[in-house]
Amino acid sequence: MPELPDVEVFKRYVDSTSLHQNIDTIEVKDKRILRNASARELERDLKGSKFESSKRHGKYLFVELGSGGWLLLHFGMTGSLQYYKNAEDEPPHARFVITFANGYHLAFDDQRMFGKVDLIGDPDSFVESENLGPDPLALDFPGFRERLEGKRGAIKATLMNQSVLVGIGNIYSDEILFQARIHPDTRAVELDEEALKRLFDETQRVLHEAIEHGADPGDLPDSFLLPRRREGEECPRSNGKIKKIKAAGRTAYYCPACQPKK
Numbered sequence: 001m002p003e004l005p006d007v008e009v010f011k012r013y014v015d016s017t018s019l020h021q022n023i024d025t026i027e028v029k030d031k032r033i034l035r036n037a038s039a040r041e042l043e044r045d046l047k048g049s050k051f052e053s054s055k056r057h058g059k060y061l062f063v064e065l066g067s068g069g070w071l072l073l074h075f076g077m078t079g080s081l082q083y084y085k086n087a088e089d090e091p092p093h094a095r096f097v098i099t100f101a102n103g104y105h106l107a108f109d110d111q112r113m114f115g116k117v118d119l120i121g122d123p124d125s126f127v128e129s130e131n132l133g134p135d136p137l138a139l140d141f142p143g144f145r146e147r148l149e150g151k152r153g154a155i156k157a158t159l160m161n162q163s164v165l166v167g168i169g170n171i172y173s174d175e176i177l178f179q180a181r182i183h184p185d186t187r188a189v190e191l192d193e194e195a196l197k198r199l200f201d202e203t204q205r206v207l208h209e210a211i212e213h214g215a216d217p218g219d220l221p222d223s224f225l226l227p228r229r230r231e232g233e234e235c236p237r238s239n240g241k242i243k244k245i246k247a248a249g250r251t252a253y254y255c256p257a258c259q260p261k262k
Contacts (some may be wrong), residue, residue, distance in 0.1 A: 001076070001077045002076075002077075002079060002080070002215075003059060003167060003168060003171060004056075004058055004059060004135070004137070004166075004172070004207055005207055005210035005215040006075070006215040007058070007060070007061050007167070008056055008211045008215070009211065009214055009215045010081050011054050011055075011056045011061055013083070014063060014081065014106075015054055016233070017083040017104075018051050018083060018100070018106050019051050019053070019054075019219070020050055020051070020052070020062075021050060021051070021100040021104075022048065022049075022050060022101035023051075023098055023099070023101070024047070024049065024099045024100060025098075025193045025245065026042055026043050026046050026047060026099070026208060027096070027099070028061060028095045028096055028117075029094055029096065030095045030096075032095075033096055033108065033110065033113065033116065033117050034117055034118070035072070035116040035117065036119075037117075037118050041119060045065060045067060045119055045174060046065065046071070048067070049066045050065070051063050051064065051065065051071075052064045052065065052066045054124050055070075057123060057132065057166060057167075057170070058133075058135050058162065058167030059074060059075065059162075060065030060072065060073070060074055060123075060127075060166075060167065062120070062123040062239075064231075065239075069119055069120065069121060070120050070121070071117070071118075071119060072118040072119065072120050072125060072126065073115070073116075073117060074115055076110060076112065076113070076114025076115035077115075078110055078112045078115070079108065079109065079115030079188055080109050080110075081106060081107065081108060081109070082094075082107045082109055082142075083105070083106050084105055084107070085104050085215050086163070088228070090107055091107050091109035092109070092111075093109045093111040094107040094108055095108055095113070095115070096108040096117050103120050115163050115217060128130075131163050132162055132163065132166045133147060133161070133163050133164045133166045134147065135165075135166055135167055136166075136168060136203050136207065137167075137204065137207055137208070138172055139200075141196075144196075144199075144200045144201070145193075145196050147164050148188050148196065148199075150189060151187075151189060152187055152188070152189050153187065153188060153195070153248075154186065154187060154248055155177065155182060155184065155185075155186045155187065155188045155191065156173050156174075156177060156184035156248050156250075156252055157238075157247065158188040158196070159173040159177075160248060167207075168203070168207075170250050170251070170252075171217065171226065171229070172206060172210065174229060174251075174252055174254065175206050175224060175225050175226050176202050176203050176206050176224070177199075177252075177259065178224075178254060178258065178259065179202040179225075180195070180198045180199045180201075180202040180204070181259055182195060182198075182259060183201070183254065183259045183260060184185060184197060184247040184248075184259070185245070185247055186261070186262065190228045196261070206224075209224075211238075217229070223236050223252065224236060225242070225255075229242070230242065230253070231243060231244045231253070235255040235258060237257075239255055239257035239258050242255055243255075
């Protein structure tokens with residue numbers, strides 16, 4: 001499932017391929033991809049316009065339209081973007097395709113159909129209306145500590161709670177907790193100042209590192225958990241075997257030696 005690093009990579013992809021080009025046509029290949037806006041409304045607002053800028057908030061990508069308003073993209077579980085010229089290069093699960101005047105296309109590809117495309121007035125109002133928390137990469141340590149203050153649930157669940165922090169999902173919460181040496185079932189309220197600072201530092205480092213490696217878990221350094229995120233694999237620190245448990249209703253992978261439960 002695309003998380004914050006994946007969407008930041010998509011943002012940079014849009015910035016490098018699709019800004020400031022006249023939009024010739026749009027095609028909604030499957031209306032189930034639409035959130036609120038209709039295909040007719042998308043065509044009305046996008047055709048003849050240009051993408052002027054982009055903005056990311058957690059797992060949401062917003063693309064500013066020169067004609068006013070913003071295109072919203074949420075990638076669900078399997079969403080991605082592909083910029084291409086030839087029809088034979090269209091991705092196999094293209095659900096929404098923008099064609100530019102230069103003959104190139106930008107496709108929203110989504111095999112499992114959990115992604116969404118929409119039109120909104122502005123990102124800040126959308127974030128407020130959806131009760132989304134702040135983007136973790138926009139926080140300093142005092143802001144991060146304030147978001148976790150008083151939270152009595154398990155820290156993995158808290159990191160994944162999109163009203164607390166937006167953009168961290170199942171995969172990167174495991175990595176952050178492994179790097180911070182915190183058991184996924186530890187209650188957030190039990191973390192002292194030192195543990196919170198370590199958690200903040202590793203949240204920043206892990207997310208930035210993942211972005212710089214193209215959000216490809218297999219390309220991350222050997223010191224990371226994600227390339228070995230399977231039960232029975234050797235801990236990256238050679239401290240034993242990786243185990244899995246249910247945490248926050250999701251499967252969590254961790255090292256019992258590195259992340260002891262208090």
